[in-house]
Amino acid sequence: MLSGTDSAAEREVTGGYSGDLLSWVMGRARAGDAWVTIMSNVSVAAVALLTDVACVVLAEGVKPDEALLSRAVKEDLPLLCSGLSAFELCARISKALE
């Protein structure tokens, strides 16, 4: 976990969404989702805040660029990264939500 205070990180994840085309995510991700993506620029923070997702999970070992990380810290957005594939992450999130 790269950003997000304890209180932000304690927010319940109620669903999941995976996608990299930001307009697509903007229109379809729901509040409370865990959003899995390989996008790593600052627009990820903007879309995450506007859609009110619970957290962003960067897949495939992707690291956020500096602007994304500092925006996530500033806005208290939980940003996580994992070496797992987006597919594997979605499978695990889905199982955890059952």
Added chain:
Amino acid sequence: MEPFKLEFAIDGEDFHSAGEASSETKKALKKLGIPADTIRRVSICMYEGEMNMVLHANGGAVTVEVGEDAIAIALADSGPGIPDIGAALSEGFSTATNEIRELGFGAGMGLPNMKKYCDEMDIQTELGVGTTVTMKINL
């Protein structure tokens, strides 16, 4: 509700700040007690418009007005204009460069998303002069 107005200047050179006007608007609407689903629609419409201005038109000006019956958003730029509005409104049509696509944009869903999530939309555009998009979201 008292009429309420927000104004933003969008800096076309500053990709890192892109989306901040939409975030500010979202926070302000939340404080006003606007329903969550309406805020979501305003956020989508405004963010797409804001990104269009940054990516295609070198910035511009945005105003958001909260009236009694609706929220009105106006986005005005002095960019290149839209040669074919019909094409621009079709899902999947995009003139974005590869550079823009690598940032996660250019899916050809900006204007279609805006049209989908607002109740009324009007586009005034002139090649070489600029574009003004106005949208209304009913309360």
